[in-house]
Each structure stands twice: as structure tokens, then as C-alpha cells.
Amino acid sequence: MNEYHPTRTPAWILLIMRELKFLLAVWKTNIASAMEYRAAFIAQMLGMILNNAVYFIFWVIFFDRFRDVRGWELSDMFLVFGVAASAFGLAAFLFGNAFYLSEIIARGRLDYYLSLPRPILLHTVASRSISSGLGDFTYGILSYLASGYCTWDGFGRFLCGVVLACMAFTSFMIIVHSLTFWLGNAAGFAGLALNAMVTFALYPVTLFEGFSKLILFTIVPAALMGALPAEFVRAFSWGALGKLFLGALLLLGLAVLVFHRGLRRYESGSAIQVEV
Amino acid sequence: MPAIQVTNLHKNFQTKRKAVGLRGSLRSLVRAEYGTVEAVRGLSFAMDPGELLGFIGPNGAGKSTTIKILTGILFPSSGQATVLGFVPWKQRRQLAYQIGTVFGQRPQLWYHLPAIDTFSLFGKIFELDDRETSKRIAFLAEAFDIADLLETPVRKLSLGQRMRCEVAASLLHKPRLLLLDEPSIGLDVVAKQRIRDAIREMASLEGVGVLLTSHDAGDLEALCKRVIIINHGQIVYQDKVSALKRTFLTSKLVEVRYARQVAPDFHIAGTETLKVAKERYGVKLRFEARQTPVEAVMARLSEVGSVVDITISDPPLEEVIAAIYEQAERSEAAIAK
Structure with a gap:
């Protein structure tokens, strides 16, 4: 006799679905909160697009004068800027608290997240949306469209690259901010690290060789935010995708490890706080 | 099985010590000195399911630290504790589904949004389905008299209105135990009374146990059957509120x-x-x-x-509790001598 066996969804898929549902609810609340002040929300978004455009004019003037830097041209600059800006914007918009983690730890504001039954790190970083991030994200797409590498499959690779670069960047931010558990307050250091990451991600990667290039893949993994995803967008290669994926995954693993190690040292606090 | 069982709990914090002024700051930059603050010192107590227990003490007595250990926010330095059968710092997530928490100084409601949005978010966080969440919100809105407030942005609510919404939010997932840390802090007399009435009503209606920390003796009188008084991280008195009155009033x-x-x-x-x-x-x-x-x-x-x-x-209960603190401090000083 034939028996009907319904297909059972594996437990790990159910777990991911569960957390995604929760994440979606947090993001919806974030966006609702950001949109409470409609004019400020739109002004921040448009302001950031304008800000990026003004900054990029420097590179337009530079490449108009020098044509290329070790084979790196203006179109490459558009592409790398597109990936990095979108990745940065996505991180700011979806994981805004990754930029404020030091302050959250130092002021004892993890209490709120610790008293709720959700993954503490994910819940914390996803609980703030920086409106200007949407401006960065949009500017990144515009920059990609202007790069000359624009095709349908290229756009798919662009989105994939942006997601992995965002993962690497957010993880890096979590790692440096988590040092607050040991240093007391790592906000200043995290600010320096953020600047280094963004600056090096936007520089032509052909400028770097040997040891300095190694640093861009390890200590300040800016290559995972700019050069590597840009290379993947330019032309599909398993090598570039593999390096990008592995790099982002390693950084994420390290971020989770460092944060949870530090959490044992968390001391809470009694400052008055609000969820915004 | 007791709802809360605490045995010989200790929590120490490391604090940096430095002399006054710039010279002290410079010296501490070169050679930092650290001291230890014993926030909780060998605390042991039990709480029955459905009990209303008051945890009273002056500022810095260790009340909030204890409640934070019991909710899994802090790791203890040593000792054991179980809350509803869970070890809080090891089984934080499982425990969080079973308890509700309110920290008077740490609002949970999103400041810029109407309270109903936080209620909906909590529904998702605690994995309630949408219909269940709506039904529960309607019930709590009536119990806490907040139906008219739910759609107003939290920033526009008075402190008393906000606190009623806070406590209601903490009960959304029908917890078995409510841990309230200074729920009446900063409230006026009327707002205090309303929040106490609502908590008492919910406790009797749903059989929720309440562990309440406060330095306001009024909370204790209005809500609790039993009291634990702590000072300098140690229990200085524990008994029924009626016995406290009989003995000291x-x-x-x-x-x-x-x-x-x-x-x-x-x-x-x-x-x-x-x-x-x-x-x-x-x-x-x-x-x-x-x-x-x-x-x-x-x-x-x-x-x-x-x-x-x-x-x-009768003299105010505050005076009685102050007398108990003084008595405890005198005996501590005598032991130290």
C-alpha cells in the first residue's frame, strides 16, 4: 500500500524563516519610525545623494586630467563607488545600530535587547534605520548605471556583490565596536576604522601591492567592500564570488564570536534611554 | 517548584579608580588602578508562583542588579539562580518567552511611534499570530484603560500614561512572571495609584507572579504580600508586609x-x-x-x-524602612569594628 508522506521542511530552513519574519517586522517598525518625520527623511535621503555626487566630482576632474591610474579608469571608479556606496547605504539603512554599537554597549542599552527572546546581535543592529543610508544606496545604483558596465546579468551581480559587501562591512563594524566590552568605549576607534574602511574601499585597488594589498583583505578588509565586488560585477568569475562570499562569511563569524565573547563582560547601566 | 530560587548570589563590578583632577587622570592613564564593587553579596531567597514579592532598598542597594541577573541581562560573579526552572544567563531566550519585564528607566516603547506599533512588533517578537495579538491588545487596552492612548505617538504621552502602556506591553505574551524594576519612578500620586491598581488587577486575573523592585514603600504597601529589604547587596529583612507592620509600626x-x-x-x-x-x-x-x-x-x-x-x-512605612536600613548599617559597622 502506498502511504502519503508530506515533505518536511528541514529545521534549519524553519529557523531561518522564523528569524527572517522577525527581522522583517523590525525593519518595518524602523521604517515607520524614520518616516514619522517625512520631510527630514526625504531631506536626508536627497542630501546624501547630492553629497556623494559632489564628492565624486573630484574623481571626474582627476581622471579627466590623468585618464588612468595603473589601468584604473573613471568607469572603474563609477563601478567601485557604486558598489561601496550601495553596500554602505544598505548597512546604514538595515543595520543602523552597527554604527552605534559602542554607545549602546557603553551606556548599558543592550538591556532592552537582552530582555527579549531574539538573537541579541541581530536584534540590536537591525533596530535602527539611518535614513541617509537610502540616499547612499540609491546613489550607488545610479553610479553603477553610469559606469558603462550596465547589463541585466551585470545588475544581478551588482546586487549580489552589494549584499555580500554589506555583510562584510557590517561585520567589520560589529567587530571594532565590540571592542567596547574590553576598552570601555571604542567609539573613537570605531570611527577611525570606519573612515579607513570607506576610504580604502573607494581608492583604485591597482595602487596597492604586496603587503598593503594583504592589509586590504585582512585587517581593514576594504577590498571586500569595493575592489572585489566590483571585479565580480565587471565579469562573472567563481573565484571572485568565492573570495567575496568566504571573506564576508569569515568576517560575520568573527563578528558573532567577538560580540558574544564580549557580552559576558557586559555591565549594563542605569542611564535613562529610549527606543527611537 | 518555586518561581524564583536564588542561592548565594554574588555580583562584583570592576571600577577604575583615579585621583581628583587632571593630575589624577594623567596618572591613571599611565597606571590605571581598579577596585571591586560588590553590588550583590550572597543573596538567597525564593519566590512562589503567583506571589507578589517586593524588593525594596535605597539607591545602589543592588535591586536592579539582582533583577538584571534574574532576567539574563547580567552574568553573576558566583552563586545559583533559577527562574521558572531556567538558569537566566544560560537560557535567556527560553526564559524571555515566559517572563515580562519593565524597567522604569528603560522604556521599551518606540519613542516616535504610537504604542500600538510597539505592541504589534512585540507580537512578532513573541511569535503570536496577528489575530491573537489584536485580541490581546484589546484586552490589555481595557484592563489598563489605554484604548485612547494606543494611537498617539509615545513622545506625546505623559509619564503616567506611558508607564501604563509599558506594563501592558510587557504582558502581551501572557507571561507567568512579571519583573518590574522601579515601575513607579517619577510618577505623581494619581499615576502611581493607577499603575498599581492595574498591576494588582492583572496579577489576580491571570495569576501572574510579580517581583517588584522599588524604593517607594507605597508600591510595597499597595501591591505586595511579602517584602525583602536589601541594603549594600545583602538582605536585611524579609517577611510578610503585615508582619513588618506589626513588628515595626x-x-x-x-x-x-x-x-x-x-x-x-x-x-x-x-x-x-x-x-x-x-x-x-x-x-x-x-x-x-x-x-x-x-x-x-x-x-x-x-x-x-x-x-x-x-x-x-501610623508613621509612614518609609520611616520604618529607613529605620531598618539604619539598624542594618549600625550592626554592619559594629561587625567591622
């Missing part, structure tokens, strides 16, 4: 108003004169009811002159 306060001015050196045998007011001919005094019977005091007061008005009351 032995003196009486008397306020008398006479028809005519009384002498400035007014004194009645067996009493202590606290105040002789010139205006309205009032006198305030205190006596020990065990040593001087009430009738005797009344008779002696009438002998002085014609009494227009008289009030006899």
Missing part, C-alpha cells in the same frame, strides 16, 4: 488642634512632642502604643484644653 502619630494657644513647652507624659504650631493651635506628637495606652494619651490631651480636632495614625 509600634509607634503612633497624633495631630491635635486645640481651641486656644497651648504653651510652647507643651509636654504630655509618655509621649514625644514633635511640633507645636503657633498658627491654628496645632500640636504633633508621637508615642509608643505598647508602653503608653492610647486611652491614657487621649485623656491627658483633653486635660490640657478643649480639643477641636484629633488624628491618630
